[in-house]
Amino acid sequence: KNQVEQSPQSLIILEGKNCTLQCNYTVSPFSNLRWYKQDTGRGPVSLTIMTFSENTKSNGRYTATLDADTKQSSLHITASQLSDSASYICVVSFGNTGGGNKLTFGTGTQLKVEL
Amino acid sequence: DVKVTQSSRYLVKRTGEKVFLECVQDMDHENMFWYRQDPGLGLRLIYFSYDVKMKEKGDIPEGYSVSREKKERFSLILESASTNQTSMYLCASSRLGLRNTQYFGPGTRLTVL
Numbered sequence: 708k709n710q711v712e713q714s715p716q717s718l719i720i721l722e723g724k725n726c727t728l729q730c731n732y733t734v735s736p737f738s739n740l741r742w743y744k745q746d747t748g749r750g751p752v753s754l755t756i757m758t759f760s761e762n763t764k765s766n767g768r769y770t771a772t773l774d775a776d777t778k779q780s781s782l783h784i785t786a787s788q789l790s791d792s793a794s795y796i797c798v799v800s801f802g803n804t805g806g807g808n809k810l811t812f813g814t815g816t817q818l819k820v821e822l
Numbered sequence: 823d824v825k826v827t828q829s830s831r832y833l834v835k836r837t838g839e840k841v842f843l844e845c846v847q848d849m850d851h852e853n854m855f856w857y858r859q860d861p862g863l864g865l866r867l868i869y870f871s872y873d874v875k876m877k878e879k880g881d882i883p884e885g886y887s888v889s890r891e892k893k894e895r896f897s898l899i900l901e902s903a904s905t906n907q908t909s910m911y912l913c914a915s916s917r918l919g920l921r922n923t924q925y926f927g928p929g930t931r932l933t934v935l
Contacts (some may be wrong), residue, residue: 741923750826750912750926790863810846810924
């Protein structure tokens with residue numbers, strides 16, 4: 708069964724600190740992996756996307772890594788800001804059904820950045 | 823900027839009512855998707871469409887139907903709403919292809935009483 712597991716479930720850090728969120732997946736056949744940020748009351752917004760051959764991708768203070776052998780990804784946030792408070796969702800794409808793409812979503816890590 | 827809009831942010835309906843949720847995208851995307859999001863369960867795909875009048879079932883299609891008469895519009899229909907369909911509903915769109923990013927709408931929080 709295709710699954711995406713994220714840890715921790717929730718995290719509280721002080722402003723300015725770094726943090727790392729984890730994503731483990733069992734999706735097959737793997738196509739790509741995305742990290743989304745979802746602010747409260749809004750739809751998810753894509754942060755990074757990585758294919759099998761990519762093992763790191765940055766977007767400002769966000770850096771995602773991918774180890775396709777161990778089927779693990781991480782999202783590292785540097786010098787956190789209050790606006791980073793959100794849910795971070797790991798999404799793995801697999802196969803290609805009918806011209807679209809099937810996705811398996813993690814349940815997200817709820818990050819809160821405090822003063 | 824890609825824009826995906828949903829007809830309502832909040833909706834309250836009664837059990838047994840027929841409910842229509844509308845989604846419109848302005849980027850000429852081929853793919854459109856409907857998800858529901860529940861605490862602890864993440865996003866689950868209900869239906870998706872890769873072309874006008876084409877649809878495919880997602881992971882949890884029971885109790886839902888969809889309609890795509892125009893490329894920019896994708897409707898989710900609850901034929902007879904039930905309390906277990908109380909949820910956040912998110913629409914997304916993307917181009918065809920495996921590297922495409924899905925762009926999400928703001929969501930509709932549906933409460934069925």
